[in-house]
Amino acid sequence: MSRAAKSGPPPDHLPAPMPAKPWRWGWWTALFALMVVLVLVSLPALWSGTAKTLSYTDFVSDVDADRVASVTIDDRGYVRGELRDGNEFVTQIPTALDTGGLSAQLASKKVPVTGTQTDGGWGGLLSFLLPLVLLVAMFMWLSRRARGVLSGGNLGFGRSRAQIIEAERPTTRFADVAGYDGVKQEVSEVVDFLRDPGKYAAAGAKGPRGVIMVGPPGTGKTLLGRAVAGEASVPFLSVTGSAFVEMFVGVGASRVRDLFREARTRAPAIIFIDEIDAVGSRRGNGIGGNDEREQTLNQLLSEMDGFDQSSGIVVLAATNRPEALDPALLRPGRFDRQVMVPLPNQTERAAILAVHAEGKHLDSDVDLGRVSRATPGFSGADLANLINEAAIFAVRDDRTDITAADLVAARDRVLLGRRDSSNALLPDERWAVAVHESGHALLAALCEHADPVEKVTILPAGMALGATEQLPEAERHLYSEAYLNDRLTVHLGGRAAELVVLGQGSTGATNDLVGATELATRMVTEFGLSPSLGPVGYPQSQLGFLPAGRTSTGVRSYSEQTQRQVDQEVSRLLRKAEDRAVALLARNRDALERLAGLLAEQETLDGAAVLSVLRGSALTTVSHAS
Structure with a gap:
């Protein structure tokens, strides 16, 4: 977004306009003069273009027939003349031909013959050199133009693509960012420091060089950046990390230099780099270590170290991939403060x-x-x-x-996705889905630590043929082993219900098995809930932004023997949860079949309806140890 034009003198902090470069006018004048001279030299050839071109044989025939009025012959055998009917002609005498006979023939016909000598002086030299000089001049002009474009001309690749938000500020304020009071306080201190640096200097405090906001996608990091622009009374330069990266080596570094140069002319100012992981990824992955991305990152590190802390420039950045950032970028002195922006409570x-x-x-x-x-x-x-x-x-x-x-x-x-009413289930499939979802719902009510059921449905939506939704009574921040075991049991409740009522499993439990396996794997590798492995932890992601079971590099951090133990423990936990689920549903089969029948009839039930069905039976529970 460009700055709005203002009347009156420019502010003091704006740089003076660059003077016009006189060499451009000199080049254009020289090129125009060369073209004019070239055209003047070529005029005779252009004029001769109106004459009729004759072959030498036709020319001799015209001489014999007395149709030639006058002839001019130069020493290169080039013939230019006029016919008696007033038309002009040109021809060329073959170099191997003896011209003596032609001269006698012309004399016998009383044709006036004029001899000329080829101009070997300045005219010939100019006609030879001018095209060459013109080509060289054009090449030099294009080369200079290309260098200007790459190094930061008006349309240059090397110019920073930052949006300078100064006159027209966004309407977003901190009040528009709901929640995140701690995050807003840390970010607002940056704005306060730029507004009143003397207050911090009086206490001996130094302002931060950079603040990086880290968190999952969609948590409002970019919104907070816009709120800073709305709150700050200083220029705000906004750019995305991908805007630095180009196919030309050196362009990204040039853009970084131009960005910080612009910020210095407007200091105090804030530079906001969104998605900084696009330019700040770990170095050492490129072949030879000299690729465009590394040069851009090196220039960014140099600029953040180079500017004086008292200059009033603060770099604000945002990313949802902190594990991909280069450690040199995160050290104090560059990004002094890392602000976590988590999912909202x-x-x-x-x-x-x-x-x-x-x-x-x-x-x-x-x-x-x-x-x-x-x-x-x-x-x-x-x-x-x-x-x-x-x-x-x-x-x-x-x-x-x-x-x-x-x-x-x-x-x-x-x-779940869009509900597809055209995806009608066969009667047997409808009953199987009702049994499956009833198993989930019944176990959620029977397990002491499981979250209560909110809704259960057998209406297809997306890839799911049915769904059982559970809502926690309060937001959890700590999960006990009993809660995790109950959650495993509920995950396997659909498969267990199929085994109890239908006598066999089906493909409907695919997603349940995937979720249960991921949870059991984390219980073994991260939470230390395996008696066999003991209190060890192999975290998949330190900040938890990656899906469970995956690491940022995709490589596990333990041996094959440990992996074998992990597989055995995961299998043990899943079998134990399935046995428990089957035992619970078998002892409460009447309630399971009644709930499945009601669900097959009404298609959707809420949690209160599930509980009312269960109250009509004498429920039997199974302890965690069984």
């Missing part, structure tokens, strides 16, 4: 939902607190999408008010 989700619900018509039955409890693990971007999807559902029904049912449908749409 329940209170923050409610506040974020309230922000995105502004300007929308919410029905009286909408409880944003309940919606926030039903969306654990949602980021700010996910919550904004949830509200938008609910508004779309309302529009489909020709309504302007968003109801609680719209939000529930939007949540199912986000988590």
